[in-house]
Amino acid sequence: MRSVRTPLDPGLRSLDLLLDPDELSALFNRPVRTSHLRWKRGTSAVARLHDDDGVRWIALYNAETSVKLEKTGRRALDWNLPLERFTLDDGVLASGPIPLDPRLHGALRPFRRQAIAVPSPRARVLKYNPLRRVVVDMMSDRARLVGRVSAAGHSMSRTMLSHLAEGGVPVLVPLDPALLPPGTPWGKHVEYLPWYGTGDLSTVSGPEAESPAHSAGAALAVLHRQLPVHRSQAWRAPAGRLRSLVRENAELMPENLDRLERVRSRLECLLRRPGRAAVIHGDFSADQVLVNGAEVRLIDFERCSYGAAASDLGSFAAVEALEAGDSCRNTVLELPRTAALLSGYCADADADAGSESEILAWTAFFLLNRLREPFRSCRPGWRQHMEDRLGMIEEVLW
Template identity: 35%
Template structure:
């Protein structure tokens, strides 16, 4: 199967040339041009692209000696919406502004602002600033200056902001989302996991925090499993995952895969038209192989990967259950395996920065996956290797667009690798 990207040597330029409805794409997809437009050096860290409709990017810059984040946004037929948002931002003391990057085409507009001007997050961030310390049980001054540059750990515009604060010398991680917390973040759900032996981090806050999309916990451990070569911790993570899967998925729905496959194939076709046909074939094979909503109803994490396992000495903690749902055990194991493969260093002439493909016929994952599955079996977990491989292919396929979203310099080659490896893993 040919999964090599085709077209121009510059995939960003090719994409901008194809999408005439968004003439500002060349500025928002290029660090140098966006820096020139803003009058300061910035680096794009995340993009959300809706072909023919909009492009929203997060960027990072250095201000006052520390990192600071902002966003830039363009959309088709933008004048009314962007100018209205600019006016509203000014009325509430914000700093959003609308720029015209092309003097020959003044109708081409780009809205820009800081984290505090994020249209979807603004309300919950304001609540956090005003009430967060009290509701989270922090010292009164702990939430002060939360939006200062050094406090931002991660930012996905119009989705979530992850902040770092100090509370009486103790580090606290605070997440603010645009929407209220879902079922997997509710106290009764997490209590049920803990009662069944799943190692978790104690959560701060109350129901009002969750209603405003705010969750928090004390910082813990020395890092996550993605950044540590720790066989014993991978084994312990497998034991913890088996305990999770042993809990009935009471009150949770299955996550249908048909829509996910379709959306991914459509985005691949927009980003790299030369990969549309192989993407269609993988979509069809996975759609017929994996149940859309049927199957065993284990409680699954829903986004399991090495970076969802915190490590502290000989102990581990599982985090981020906001995508928990009813499903099959192999879905979590395959997700972990795919994430590990994606992070393995390039070797053997792999294109660009993409990981090297494992030998044809080899199971999904790497050494951490092997230890994870050992711990999983030891704790009574059961799975089939073809099932794990199929779900790893599912994650690789759906995450094939992440290199573009995360602005990997070699995103076209990385996407091609994802599809090639996904196809190899389909039984």
């Protein structure tokens, strides 16, 4: 007999539908699944929809907010694009292709002017975060570029990244629009980077990862020596974020509130004096490192700020620990890519990685920061995966 579970959001009961690939596939009459879920309690949910044709967006609105889909429906008719819409007991569910994205459609206007579809052979989709950003592999006779289209514009300027490059940090600087090949779509919400390397560091494993991970550590040490010049590079204390993380995760696992509060209390104590301050990446992991042999380029500086240098090291370690399923306090910093990264970082005579306990504290912080990922990625059994991750955090802290 199938157990009946209380809806995750009583004000938006159909949210559970987005987390059930079998029921969702039955509704769409084809195999589909979701990821990149964002949820506003009682109001709406947006996610990426995967099917045999690639990726699309899917949005769920309650009865009061479903009016937001009216303009999307008119655009679908005007542009002759398919929009799937379902009326549910508690609202409306809709899904469409990337050009109909309710917030990105305006940013994609330069592509429509050049009659370049997204996706298409000329603009292959590399990443898509509905309502926020799409990254495309732009092919032309003259060059291969990475195009980044953002609904909100780009927070990290060419000037800032140029400054980092001049300081010796191996980064990719957005191209001057005047130098783009003729016919390349461009606008204030679109920027282009040169294509670099063979992939990111997360795709390199075994002995082959040691050299580029060592180079990434050396590059990070250079970043941490830079002087803050950007208005976003203000000190960001972790204490306020800790309370938010406990509240957000307790929504999904209320039975573990006491454990979450214990983790928060421990981290507040450990991070009260966060060590050496520096310009930090803010979201550092192996997939933020492009690889070309032993050489690397650091990317995605949207969360760049002024903070604890050890936080970038802990962020990197946390992601590898999740990938490996290994979070033992005595071994988490010995995982292959993390160990090579630390070796490269400490090879810099001016670098100060902080103590092992400091890096471990930041590792636990970023494990907590990623505790909701199984839910946001709509993984089957996400509750148990979150439970397992909470156990990993406790193993690192105690």
